[in-house]
């Protein structure tokens with residue numbers, strides 16, 4: 001079969017597959033970036049030895065026990081502590097002074113994966129004397145990864161790299177004071193968990209909540225198509241206070257909306273525009 005025809009068939013199969021799992025199980029991945037979600041479907045299909053996406057669709061529809069593993073495979077949970085250190089440095093230098101003007105602070109970390117980014121923020125805010133008055137809501141669609149995030153358990157092999165990130169991000173303490181070592185793992189100290197709330201929330205289907213001072217949604221939108229990214233921008237706009245700040249990942253940026261302006265373009269930090277009629281072009 002020639003390549004064009006194969007691509008055409010796979011496109012139809014992928015769209016039908018995503019529609020099918022949405023209609024039967026309610027999981028909506030229809031607006032995820034096409035090539036990446038197709039790769040993830042194939043990754044799961046190979047585990048059941050399906051030869052085509054259509055064959056795999058039949059298996060998933062008739063064997064509900066496959067759906068959990070499938071949706072977990074759809075969510076890519078790669079993360080690190082103080083990922084992109086220059087972002088955390090900018091957070092410390094430019095956002096902390098803004099936060100210091102408030103008596104209580106609410107931060108949302110959407111797509112928090114196993115929580116490394118959330119614990120990094122907790123460390124930074126506690127060093128800046130702001131953690132006591134802060135609530136950090138950390139959300140994800142993947143229930144299993146949220147359970148891991150709550151534990152604050154990190155493989156010891158990562159800690160050297162994370163210590164380097166922490167120092168590059170402007171950290172000045174002994175990083176090891178934030179965790180204890182047990183066997184092959186590091187366990188982050190309980191005081192860092194005190195003001196964290198981990199919860200399930202789906203950016204593709206759920207609505208806005210709370211009025212946040214800052215929303216971090218880093219390295220999540222890269223997996224969405226244009227329509228879903230625009231839905232997320234509207235949700236962030238509605239979930240931020242008037243002077244709120246949105247932080248995206250290094251490969252992501254705001255487009256086709258007048259809802260935000262650059263605050264620190266290099267570090268993908270944006271400020272909510274006040275008093276506008278939200279327009280998505």
Ligand SMILES: C[S@@+](CC[C@H](N)C(=O)[O-])C[C@H]1O[C@@H](n2cnc3c(N)ncnc32)[C@H](O)[C@@H]1O
Pocket residue numbers: 075076077078079080083110111112113114117139140141142145201202203204205217218219220223249
């Ligand atoms: C690559 S991780 C990013 C982790 C962290 N924010 C970082 O930058 O290191 C992407 C996370 O987004 C989550 N995710 C994917 N689709 C989502 C959705 N529709 N709603 C909420 N979270 C989602 C995945 O489950 C995964 O944990």
